[in-house]
Amino acid sequence: MRLSTRNQLSGTVVDVTTGAVMATVKVRLDGGDQIVTASITREAVEELGLEAGRPATVLIKSTEVMLAVEDQALADG
Amino acid sequence: MRLSTRNQLSGTVVDVTTGAVMATVKVRLDGGDQIVTASITREAVEELGLEAGRPATVLIKSTEVMLAVEDQALADG
Amino acid sequence: MRLSTRNQLSGTVVDVTTGAVMATVKVRLDGGDQIVTASITREAVEELGLEAGRPATVLIKSTEVMLAVEDQALADG
Amino acid sequence: MRLSTRNQLSGTVVDVTTGAVMATVKVRLDGGDQIVTASITREAVEELGLEAGRPATVLIKSTEVMLAVEDQALADG
Amino acid sequence: MRLSTRNQLSGTVVDVTTGAVMATVKVRLDGGDQIVTASITREAVEELGLEAGRPATVLIKSTEVMLAVEDQALADG
Amino acid sequence: MRLSTRNQLSGTVVDVTTGAVMATVKVRLDGGDQIVTASITREAVEELGLEAGRPATVLIKSTEVMLAVEDQALADG
Numbered sequence: 001m002r003l004s005t006r007n008q009l010s011g012t013v014v015d016v017t018t019g020a021v022m023a024t025v026k027v028r029l030d031g032g033d034q035i036v037t038a039s040i041t042r043e044a045v046e047e048l049g050l051e052a053g054r055p056a057t058v059l060i061k062s063t064e065v066m067l068a069v070e071d072q073a074l075a076d077g
Numbered sequence: 078m079r080l081s082t083r084n085q086l087s088g089t090v091v092d093v094t095t096g097a098v099m100a101t102v103k104v105r106l107d108g109g110d111q112i113v114t115a116s117i118t119r120e121a122v123e124e125l126g127l128e129a130g131r132p133a134t135v136l137i138k139s140t141e142v143m144l145a146v147e148d149q150a151l152a153d154g
Numbered sequence: 155m156r157l158s159t160r161n162q163l164s165g166t167v168v169d170v171t172t173g174a175v176m177a178t179v180k181v182r183l184d185g186g187d188q189i190v191t192a193s194i195t196r197e198a199v200e201e202l203g204l205e206a207g208r209p210a211t212v213l214i215k216s217t218e219v220m221l222a223v224e225d226q227a228l229a230d231g
Numbered sequence: 232m233r234l235s236t237r238n239q240l241s242g243t244v245v246d247v248t249t250g251a252v253m254a255t256v257k258v259r260l261d262g263g264d265q266i267v268t269a270s271i272t273r274e275a276v277e278e279l280g281l282e283a284g285r286p287a288t289v290l291i292k293s294t295e296v297m298l299a300v301e302d303q304a305l306a307d308g
Numbered sequence: 309m310r311l312s313t314r315n316q317l318s319g320t321v322v323d324v325t326t327g328a329v330m331a332t333v334k335v336r337l338d339g340g341d342q343i344v345t346a347s348i349t350r351e352a353v354e355e356l357g358l359e360a361g362r363p364a365t366v367l368i369k370s371t372e373v374m375l376a377v378e379d380q381a382l383a384d385g
Numbered sequence: 386m387r388l389s390t391r392n393q394l395s396g397t398v399v400d401v402t403t404g405a406v407m408a409t410v411k412v413r414l415d416g417g418d419q420i421v422t423a424s425i426t427r428e429a430v431e432e433l434g435l436e437a438g439r440p441a442t443v444l445i446k447s448t449e450v451m452l453a454v455e456d457q458a459l460a461d462g
Contacts, residue, residue, distance in 0.1 A: 004198035004298040006114035019405030020250030031109025037083035038142035044158035057145040064141035065115035068134040081429035096174030097327030121389035160268035173328030186262025191237040192296035211299040218295035219269035222288040235352035251404030275312035314422035339417025345391035346450035365453040372449035373423035376442040
């Protein structure tokens, strides 16, 4: 299956916290120390068997991505 | 300013493509080769002075992040 | 690949309109006459070879789905 | 009231699960067997009186819709 | 029609800019000077007849809303 | 830090409700009576020290904003 989703970042699950209907899953991206947090349904966590140590791909639609720049960086431009 | 936004990943702009009202900006994440694509307004690109080579932080609300696992990985579980 | 994305609806592409950086793709859902419109990047349209007649699966994260009820339906409740 | 929201799919609520602040609502689309899951606030569920059996319209902004194609379908293209 | 969408803010359209498939619409909220920008499809702009001067309601799902606080405000806490 | 996020509306927190992993925060916008509800992670609420009375800025990406018009308003057009 190939996705229109522009952002597909590989990593490893490092933490899962579940509530009644929602859950947060933290994934460490490969090749760096950056962590991504996903808020998904508890149902999805169970269905995919997500738990610490499992490889997972982070998916983010490009229309959901924002950008920020430092004021300093802009001033230097 | 401190944000509720869980995901704040540092990187560098590598490409900007602009249309009439929208634009796509590609950012290489620090500490790896992974690229993130953002679809933002042309107005935002101009206001922030986004262009290749500029440091930028990628912002993604956790409710926008999905996860995928390989079928293989699951079968091994 | 298995996705956390709750909504995966099968259908067939019926129309593609492309702009400079964005595109709209219309998909008729199987088993009914309902049409779903997706606003995705032009890059994704080209990469996936999306065109009228091609089978495609519509993906929607559950946190993006809203609901509406008729006032009448509520009054009857 | 007329909405800019491109996707307005009619169906019937088949399941509601509530947590402390969030809830998931499953809706069967008319004219087919496809189910859509919505993650909305518990407050909205109560305010709209959502419960199994109630007709409801699923609303999804087009910028939230992704597409997937089978690798096979692409290879045939 | 009653919506699960938590945020329904009344205002007046002050500007519309259209591209090939997308458009940006600026709305001044009632009772203040704050402006909201919406990136919606060109199709929606035409279908709703959006133009400067027309009253419009801004709709935003609560899961799409982020918050920020000043560092100062936090330090005082 | 400057954000690509088009919508940055200032206000004051009036209510916080927390669940196991998610929370809803209500913010009254300055210069009016309009209330915005944000569904964010409990983690973010704690990290930012959000509580009633605290000034906060509401952030909304423009691609998340929908618009509605009254049928009447359209008929008059």
